[in-house]
Amino acid sequence: MDITHEEAKESLKIVEEVQRRARKALAHGGGPYYLMLWGVVWFFGYLGGQFLNEKTSGILWMVLVGLGIVASVVIGAWISKQVRRPLHDYRIGLFWLALLLYANLAVWVAKPVSGEAVAFLITLFVMLGYVVMGLWMWGPLAWIGVGVTVVATIGYLWVPGYFNLIMAILGGGALFFSGSYILRNWR
Amino acid sequence: MAELDPIIHQPVRLKIMAALTALSDDSQMDFVALRNLLGVTDGNLGAHLRKLEDAGYVSIEKVFVARKPHTYISVTPKGREAFEGHVKSLKKILGK
Structure with a gap:
């Protein structure tokens, strides 16, 4: 079968x-959408932690996390309606569920001294999840996990008065903009 | 001369194979999602899928999800190999 140089160029353009x-x-199972969604949750949650009192901030976090879980389920259902994946892909959801349960158990046992300490502890667990996901499936997630952990640790240890603000801008921002970057540039 | 696959070369079938090979191995795409992605009609997509299925390049599975019929399509290992060979041949023509 013979085709011209132009036809070959056009065909490759179509494929790409x-x-x-x-x-x-x-979006590879919705990964970038989850990153953007949880970036927004983190941004407003931590921002509330910086400017609201502890009780109001706690309620805000619960509402935001609840909305985040509902939105994640909706994204997951929407993606899985379009693409059926092998059974092992569902283990990812179970892994996150287990991680969140263990994070809550750790908070309950450790009884952190402040709202910032609770947020820092949960951040560590969530970022451990990103690192595991990165090692397991998609490398950049591991780097995002390590980067946010470093930022969180620096903020918590050295500038605790601005920990929430740092996490809102750098933590939430890192998640949101990495999701948005991946969505625009993923090839 | 590079070997091009005449079954895959047809533009709609080329698009179908490109879309399906963008998925991870063992993943299946819903018929409606594929139709919307490619912007073709049901009849047109169905006809081209049959040709690809006859060649052993795609596998079509009809299932019921919540009592509604769904058709899922996936690329077979033979289809993935043929598509990769076709793309390689196109690149060879362009001297890439």
Whole structure:
């Protein structure tokens, strides 16, 4: 079968364009959408921790996390309606569920001294999840996990008065903008 | 001369194969999602899928989800290999 140089160029252009659209539409299981969603949750949650009293901030966190879980389930259902994945992919959801249960258990046992300490402890568990996901499935998540952990540790140990603000801007921002970057540039 | 696959070369089938190979191994795409992604009609997509299925390049599974019929399509290992070979041949023509 013979084709011209131009036809070959056009065919390759079609392949690249369709693959780019497919990856963007399905976003590899919704990963970038989850990052952006939880970036927004973190931003407002930590911002509340900086400017509101402890009780109001705690309620705000519960509402935000509840909304985040509902939105994550909706994203997951939307993606899985379009693409069926092998059974092992569902283990990811179970892993996060287990991690959150262990984080809550750790908070209950350790009885952290302040709201910042609770937030720092939960941040460590969540970032451990990112690192595991990165090692397991998709490398950049591990780097995001390590980066946010470093920022959180520096904020908690050296500038505790601004820990929440740092986490809102750098932690929430890192999650949101890495998700948005991946969505625009993933090929 | 590079070997091009005449089954895959047809533009709609090329798009189908490009979309399906963008998924991870063993993943299946819903018929409606594939149709929307490619912007083709049900009949057109169905006809081209049959050709690809006859060639052993795609596998089609019809299932019921919450009592509604769904058709899921996936690329077979033979199809993935043929598509990769086709793309390689296109690149060879362009001297890439």
